[in-house]
Amino acid sequence: MFDRFTDRARKVMGLARQEAQRLNHEYIGTEHILLGLVQEGSGVAANVLKNLDIDLRKVRSEVEKLVKTGPSMVTMGQLPFTPRAKKVLELALEEASNLGHNYIGTEHILLGLIKEQDGKAAKVLTNLGVQLDSVRSEILDFLGAEPQQTEGEKETATTSKSKTPALDSFGRDLTELAREGKLDPVIGR
Template sequence: MVVLPFSEPARKTMRYASQEALRLKHEYIGTEHILLGLIREESGVTPDMLNKVGRDLGKVQAEVENWVLAGAEEVTKCRLPRTQRADKVLNYADKEAQSSGCDFVEAEHILLGLLREPHGVAHCVLVGLGLSVDNVRDEVATILRNRR
């Protein structure tokens, strides 16, 4: 259960995730949509981190889209439910934020949550790109230090 509030970048990430699910004609928000939302959220550290480790954002998006098929019909739901795996990701993100002493769940905590949920599409894509919880955690810390 998520305890901490979401920062504005984290909220935007989830709004983008919903938009990505609708674009792909899916009636749910899964880990793949959350990863696509993180890529779109430019004020978060995910785009910087992926670029810094040599991962082109367009390639990441293409890789996600290789894993999932677009739906056949437009989705008419106003509010899309999250999958159980997406909920686990957000719970992991909350734990990451708490363990780092943050008052909010940030977009980078969501990225770490995606890596901690081993059965999600996003995890498979990120690991396939050579990322792990440890190297992402280190890289995020470096980026955040350099932003200060």
């Protein structure tokens, strides 16, 4: 499942599991993933959250207000993801492919978290006074990517662009050159 994840993204998922265990939860939810992102500390998502003045202490206290710690018991084995956490991972994959990336990094996970607005992580960020749209634009600025276009904008952009940009930049259109009379005559065929 995590084969396309970067090392940092894998670390985030491990930290999310640790946070779930620390809170004595028998599941990994969006709130644990958010805690993992903040705790990781050096990825794109962590830097974006730092820029938005979000730190581990604030997130942890907000999560603890929102969800209570579970009964003190040791959970052995793998912790399952909640349906919302699974949705976040699907959205992260979708965001990565929309940006043309063949990997899933911490930035994609954070984009997935804010896109799943019904999750506890989005609620935590909102409670901390963060506008979810500003998180998205901050990530895209950090990556140097353009914001997603609407359907109408996509259609006009695709009609003006060539279907073969690599071929256009590295090749020569011999048909066009022949029309313009710029090809040397071929003798002896």
